[in-house]
Amino acid sequence: MIALELLGVSKVRGDGRMAVRALREVSLRVEPGELALLEGPSGSGKTTLLAVAAGLLRPDAGEVRIGGQALPLDDVEARRRLRARSVGFVFQRSNLLPGLGALENVLVQAALAGIEAGEAERRARELLVALGVAHLAGRLTGGLSAGEEQRFAVARGLVHAPLVVLADEPTASLDGTAGRSVVELLLALGRERGAGILVATHDHRLAPFATRRLRLADGHLEAGSGAS
């Protein structure tokens, strides 16, 4: 089963004279346990591609499949449910919710995926141990460093055992060591759980972790960049 598959996806952002062809007939696949890097300059369409892959944006043409199931393009509610169950996110900043505890932030995703509370907490704590932040579970998010916050964000992205994890510049707000550590853990824990991981990044230091490197330019996946 393929974790994520895009087939001939095109997307125009904006209206009228401001319209930009953000994606042009993009096709790619991410296998379970794989870490695919999506590289390209700013404005090349990386974020749009992630948003389309997650079902946050409706493509103008083409098809998106998660775990072999086509995203229902005309049913917002069905896309939301599929996203809650099958997609994990790691954003550039941790985007943890302020006012909630660090562990609670992880549990939010599990609750949205419909995982029973006891099972969710067990899974969350297991991930936090693996990520080395179990001792910080009771803290409020404001009391954590950027690196610690991003580890909780990784736990949130994996707690519901998603088929695919979409990460947008996950190391951008971290120093080299912390960034490397977060990606290593994301890859290891994602592999353990059979998730396909698609990372949009400018960070060339992540190349050694990638099983494939995809290069996006002006909405096109460049030939020979490892696209399927």
Place this chain on the structure above:
Amino acid sequence: MVALTAAYRGATTGVVAYVGQGGFDLWVAPRGIDNLVRSGGQLPADAEEAVRDVPGVADVGPLLRTFAAVETGPARRRLTLLAIGYRGPDGLGGPPEVSTGRRPAARDEIAIDRAAAHQLGIGPGATVDVAGDAMRVVGLTRRTNLLATQFAFGDYAAAEDLLGAFGRPSFLVVRLFPGTDAANVAAAISARLPRASVFRSGEFVRNNVREIASGVLPMLSLVTGLGVAVAIALVALLAQGLAEDRRGDVAVLFALGASPRAVAAGVLAHVEKVVLLGTGAGVLAAWALSLALERLLPTVELDWKPADLAMTPLVFAAAAAVAALGPVLRLRRVDPVEAFRP
């Protein structure tokens, strides 16, 4: 809001605490006089005996009421008080509550409202000059502050000297035997004293509230009303700000797969939580303020009621919900792709 409401009530209850106290079943006043606050004239000399003989009357207390200038100290601090002469220390018509000291028991003793004592800078044991007579303050009373003036209580005979109204009281307060029909007794008194007016206690209280309301209370109501309106407006603005402030979090929640309905409920709950926590802190602050005022500025009396504590959070919660509704509905349209923005 809690403090303003308590201050408003403190002023209004100060008005009625004296005339409405227990044991005052009927008030007998000179004809044409229907309240204590703004009144004049005396009853006939035989009025007390005439009332005492009416079946059903358990006790009668004659009162003399006048405004008296009270002076004290080398600087001759001066205050004009509403003086009540009654047959002390335990006769009908004494102060409703003595907070410090005792009731007056001799001709040269008086008890004055504690706010008046604060303004004069005196306490129990002080000597004051009342219309040229030296009198000793033996007690401080509570719930006897009319804001514009305060009560003083003294010996009936001393008040007779002050007014030169020997044997002719300003009012009679009447206590009835339990189970007595007050209307029948009032009619019997009216028949015996055609030049007097007789009031049931509740009616007399209402008359006094009306008199005060025509003076001080409108201004106090206005201030309290404005204060409450400003408080509600501030809460509403806070609620709007809190809701708008969650835009980034809402985008993240939508991206993670939260439904618009759940997010709206969550934001509303967050707003209500913050507002109610703030209200709780405000209630505590108001309580601390009332303790401070009690010690430092007894002129302002805060009269708390449990209903205020319940009503204030309810009003603020409702204001917050209404104010947050617009922003919350707008948040439902937040683009989840915003979650990707750094």
